[in-house]
Amino acid sequence: MSATLARIVALAAMTFAALFLLAPLLVIVAASFSPTPVFDLPLHGASLRWYAAVGALDGFWPALGLSLEIAALSTLASLVIGTLAALAITRGYLPGAGALAAALVSPLMMPGLVLGVALLQFFRGIGLVSTFPELWLAHLIVTLPYVGRTMIAALSRFDFALIDAARTLGCNFPAAIGRVLVPALAPAYLTASLFSFLASMDNYPISIFLTDARAKTLPIKMLQYIEESPDPTLAALSTLILLATLALLMIADRAIGLHRMAGLAE
16 A cells, blocks of 8 residues: 555545544534524524523523532642642652552543442441532542643653752742742643543533532533423533633643643643
């Protein structure tokens, strides 16, 4: 096979894979403009009324606020704990550091439903029955692996001799950390924050076991909308979430570049 033919085959395979992955999203976006109150493609006209109806969905704003609050707090806590854990693994010369690194990302290897049932039983066993702290701790477990894995990769590439050089030039240890380490890790922090925040916002299989009738996250509320009133308003809401995700990716791309993000996430 010639090099030109190989490139054509590779390009065709890449195009097919991209279309296969994006096709469901494109269908949802198209259905959000449906002129009828059913999930239908706008072949004979389009309407924006479903976007206007998103804000009037029952319980939408409390669910959105809860999801944003849980995602922000769990991401912030994950950044602190994940960075300290990554430092211990990469610089602490701990015995079994490889096993600890694997344990740090182990929640990603478990089925979400199994983890949700386990957390529910654990929280009940220790007497924790409040919804908000349960969700926060559960989402911390979900988001911590993304931060830990990213920070381990970033710290493995960082030259800690730079901190010693900064201290030699007159900086104390906290100042050296703030002026040398933190700026160098800024791309890793942004990458970890993005993945953690999106993972928390999107989480359903664990959250479903820990919410109650008064406090529901947005993914659970969206499933309730499907069961109660399946109209294109849900497609419009999904499109808005997709646009918000794309906006975050564009901001990250402008800040550090998607190629560098992919390298940190490996």
